[in-house]
Amino acid sequence: xxxxxxxxxxxxFVGSPTLTTLTxxxxxxxxxxxxxxxxxxMDLSQDSIPGMSVERAYQExxxxxxxxxxIVAVIDSGVDIEHSQLLSSVWVNEDEIPNNNLDDDLNGYIxxxxxxxxxxxxELENMESVRLQKKEDPESNAYKKxxxxxxxxxxxxxxxxxxxxxxxxxxRESDSIIKITLEKENYSLEExxxxxxxxxxxxxxxxxxxxxxxxxxxxxxxEKYLKGAESGIKAHYNINFDGRVLVGDNxxxxxxxxxxxxxxxxxxxxxxxxxxxxxxxxxxxRGDGKGNxxxxxxxxxxxxxxxxxxxxxxKDVALxxxxxxxxxxxxxxxxxxxxxxxxxxxxWDALRHAEKNDVLIVNAAGNSGANINPGxxxxxxxxxxxxxxxxxNFITVGAVGSSYDPxxxxxxxxxxxxxxDVFAPGEKVWSSVPNEKYEFFSGTSMAxxxxxxxAAVVRSFFPKLEAHQVKKILIDSGMPxxxxxxxxxxxxxxxxxxxxxxxxxxxxxxxxxxxxxxxxKK
Numbered sequence: 001x002x003x004x005x006x007x008x009x010x011x012x013f014v015g016s017p018t019l020t021t022l023t024x025x026x027x028x029x030x031x032x033x034x035x036x037x038x039x040x041x042m043d044l045s046q047d048s049i050p051g052m053s054v055e056r057a058y059q060e061x062x063x064x065x066x067x068x069x070x071i072v073a074v075i076d077s078g079v080d081i082e083h084s085q086l087l088s089s090v091w092v093n094e095d096e097i098p099n100n101n102l103d104d105d106l107n108g109y110i111x112x113x114x115x116x117x118x119x120x121x122x123e124l125e126n127m128e129s130v131r132l133q134k135k136e137d138p139e140s141n142a143y144k145k146x147x148x149x150x151x152x153x154x155x156x157x158x159x160x161x162x163x164x165x166x167x168x169x170x171x172r173e174s175d176s177i178i179k180i181t182l183e184k185e186n187y188s189l190e191e192x193x194x195x196x197x198x199x200x201x202x203x204x205x206x207x208x209x210x211x212x213x214x215x216x217x218x219x220x221x222x223e224k225y226l227k228g229a230e231s232g233i234k235a236h237y238n239i240n241f242d243g244r245v246l247v248g249d250n251x252x253x254x255x256x257x258x259x260x261x262x263x264x265x266x267x268x269x270x271x272x273x274x275x276x277x278x279x280x281x282x283x284x285x286r287g288d289g290k291g292n293x294x295x296x297x298x299x300x301x302x303x304x305x306x307x308x309x310x311x312x313x314x315k316d317v318a319l320x321x322x323x324x325x326x327x328x329x330x331x332x333x334x335x336x337x338x339x340x341x342x343x344x345x346x347x348w349d350a351l352r353h354a355e356k357n358d359v360l361i362v363n364a365a366g367n368s369g370a371n372i373n374p375g376x377x378x379x380x381x382x383x384x385x386x387x388x389x390x391x392x393n394f395i396t397v398g399a400v401g402s403s404y405d406p407x408x409x410x411x412x413x414x415x416x417x418x419x420x421d422v423f424a425p426g427e428k429v430w431s432s433v434p435n436e437k438y439e440f441f442s443g444t445s446m447a448x449x450x451x452x453x454x455a456a457v458v459r460s461f462f463p464k465l466e467a468h469q470v471k472k473i474l475i476d477s478g479m480p481x482x483x484x485x486x487x488x489x490x491x492x493x494x495x496x497x498x499x500x501x502x503x504x505x506x507x508x509x510x511x512x513x514x515x516x517x518x519x520x521k522k
Contacts, residue, residue, distance in 0.1 A: 039051050075332060075336075126242075171219055409487075410426055
């Protein structure tokens, strides 16, 4: 069934949404390369892969029809706006003249052509718990409690660092043995498996490569994890480190706003890896057949750099949300996740500002594999105050993987029957990273932009729908999760509605059909 134009000039999408579990379609074989890269865009009934039915929606519903432009603000680590897959999708502030050192549009930000960098040249930062510790008297019980936690975390990072260094040593050793034995620089695991005769050294190298393959570990990934562990020791849990000195403001004063700059990439492109990946999921070029494909390349990405390597500041989050709202964003994608929020009232005021101005906020649930319901583990930013939702425009998204079976929920994903609304693909998602590269990343930070992309498509074709209506559509129209899934915390099999309000995952095909229903236009 295909879309029909209706007399009022709008679009009515007509089709057969998937509203029941389809366990009979689950793909039993391993995914091939093309499926691994684009599984999140696929359709369970057509491809036997539980994606968001994005390709099906374009082929059967959207086709050549064009909706309105939708600005999606990405509050993250910065974005490589020079990446070829994103060039046509970067928001441009037409009221600002580039590089003239003037605030042409009088919005309080000089030369903000593509957004704003609230972190200036800062990259590393403490965790919020360490910043809170610094404010306590060293002789107080509170300080001593924070210090105990800090030392434990430092020890964990030091152990992690040693483990990664050992794995990199083994990688170099096994790589050398295999290259010498096979007499070639580049090889596949299959070539090592089939080589005969096998020496003891080659067998050990083969076993290590099997381990790497099983856990999808590569040398670049190990080096990335090594850098993460080093950052934890150098900055995250280092009480003598002050990352904010490079910014120059007072992070405890919401009215001190003359800080940051217009360089939305940040001081280095490598530091913009996370934000570039997120932006690519939402809006990478769908038509050039290169790299990856976004959910909606009709979106314009407004870049708001507010997430350092470490915990973000409440002040930056609040001001970034306000900037997005005041400069035309209709969807805001957030990738946060910290356990403490000393100025949460600033953020809540910003959420109310977004609600008042009809902006949808799509929030990543977090990656602790924890229950974030009221009274359980806190994960900020949140719209929950004293066990109740404080705004209607805030949707929290958990992560699922590509297997439609009891392992459907990603093992790292936070969950909660009250504080998580819906799930979306977030495990091993392929997208752009800086310097014309692409990688697989996992996290609810990948699930949120998948949902943001769907929300942007809905807002594009149905611009009269309000943010709370779009949120309801994404939840109501979701495809049911596998009927019995593993709880990420306990591992026990549970009904999916014990892990989120809906027990569903976001689905573009279904959402467009639901958005056509007049009941959502009230």
